[in-house]
Amino acid sequence: MRIGLVGAGPWARSVHAPAIAAHPRWAAAGVWARRPEAAGEVTAISGGSAYASFDALLEACDAVAFAVPPEVQATLVPWAAAAGKHVVLEKPLAVGLADAERAAAAVDAAGVCSVTVLTLRFAPEVRDWLAAIGDGPCGPETVGTARWLSGALLGGPFASARWRAEHGALLDVGPHVIDLLDAALGPVDAVEQARRDEPDLWRIGLRHAGGARSSLVLSLRTPVDPTEFEVAVVGGVGPDGRGRFRLDRRPADPVAGYTSILDDLAAAVDAGDRCHPAGVHRALHLQRIIEEIRRLAAVPA
DSSP states (O other): OEEEEEOOSHHIIIIIHHHHHHOSSOEEEEEEOSSHHHHHHHHHHHOSEEOSSHHHHHHTOSEEEEOSOHHHHHHHHHHHHHTTOEEEEOSSSOSSHHHHHHHHHHHHHHTOOEEEOOTTTTSHHHHHHHHHHOSSOOOTTOEEEEEEEOOGGGSSTTTTOHHHHHHHHHHHTHHHHHHHHHHHHOOEEEEEEEEEETTTEEEEEEEETTSOEEEEEEESOSOOSSOEEEEEEESSOSTTSOOEEEEOSOOSOHHHHHHHHHHHHHHHHHHTOOOOTTSHHHHHHHHHHHHHHHHHHTOOO
């Protein structure tokens, strides 16, 4: 099967392209990007050709991997889905909920397969962590906490992205953290509190379907290096109900996580599975939580 890549930024170059190049099931069709010269540079990593238009890329592939800003992704996903292409979706799905809903509806209507780039969820150590916590919604005796404090927007390869600068940690790393807490504790059914303080500090409280609560602290403008990262679940879990399950470092290799995403997309296509647990419906679920967080924090989309 052939996969095309949309985008030529640092994430496309460092994660998408090398994973596609090395994957045994997906052959690189090539790259389309706003700047043709940048697309050509990425093909040196991924393989394939640089295409002059999105339509030309679609004609050459079976699936499309997006590595573009969320507002761009939201406009292109319906286009790709209507052409019958399976999709690898970046997070967040869109900037606003209405655009995310339109993109998800297009994927559903086309009957194509989808997987979202929640690279943390696909890391082996995270899968082991979730398996140790166990299945089923956690009750009110269980508490989850998470923090992701980084200086990524103070300098470095991702600091120049306009959407990251404008929307900060909530849209960039928020989907990862919310996804992990939602998977560990049960579906988020309410946002109980949300506050944003300058320059980019988010404090959030969530309620989960079984009654568990979780709290998050997120920032991409904290002068710290390396990133402070931890996700923990305590109380009411484990063999004796007193377990402590802690992830105290981010998975070191996002390419490995992305490779697992490509594995799952290939398996979904083979099986005709349109309901991957990290597919477009997962992306839309996370978008709805983010929208409610912004509403409570009085931060517009």
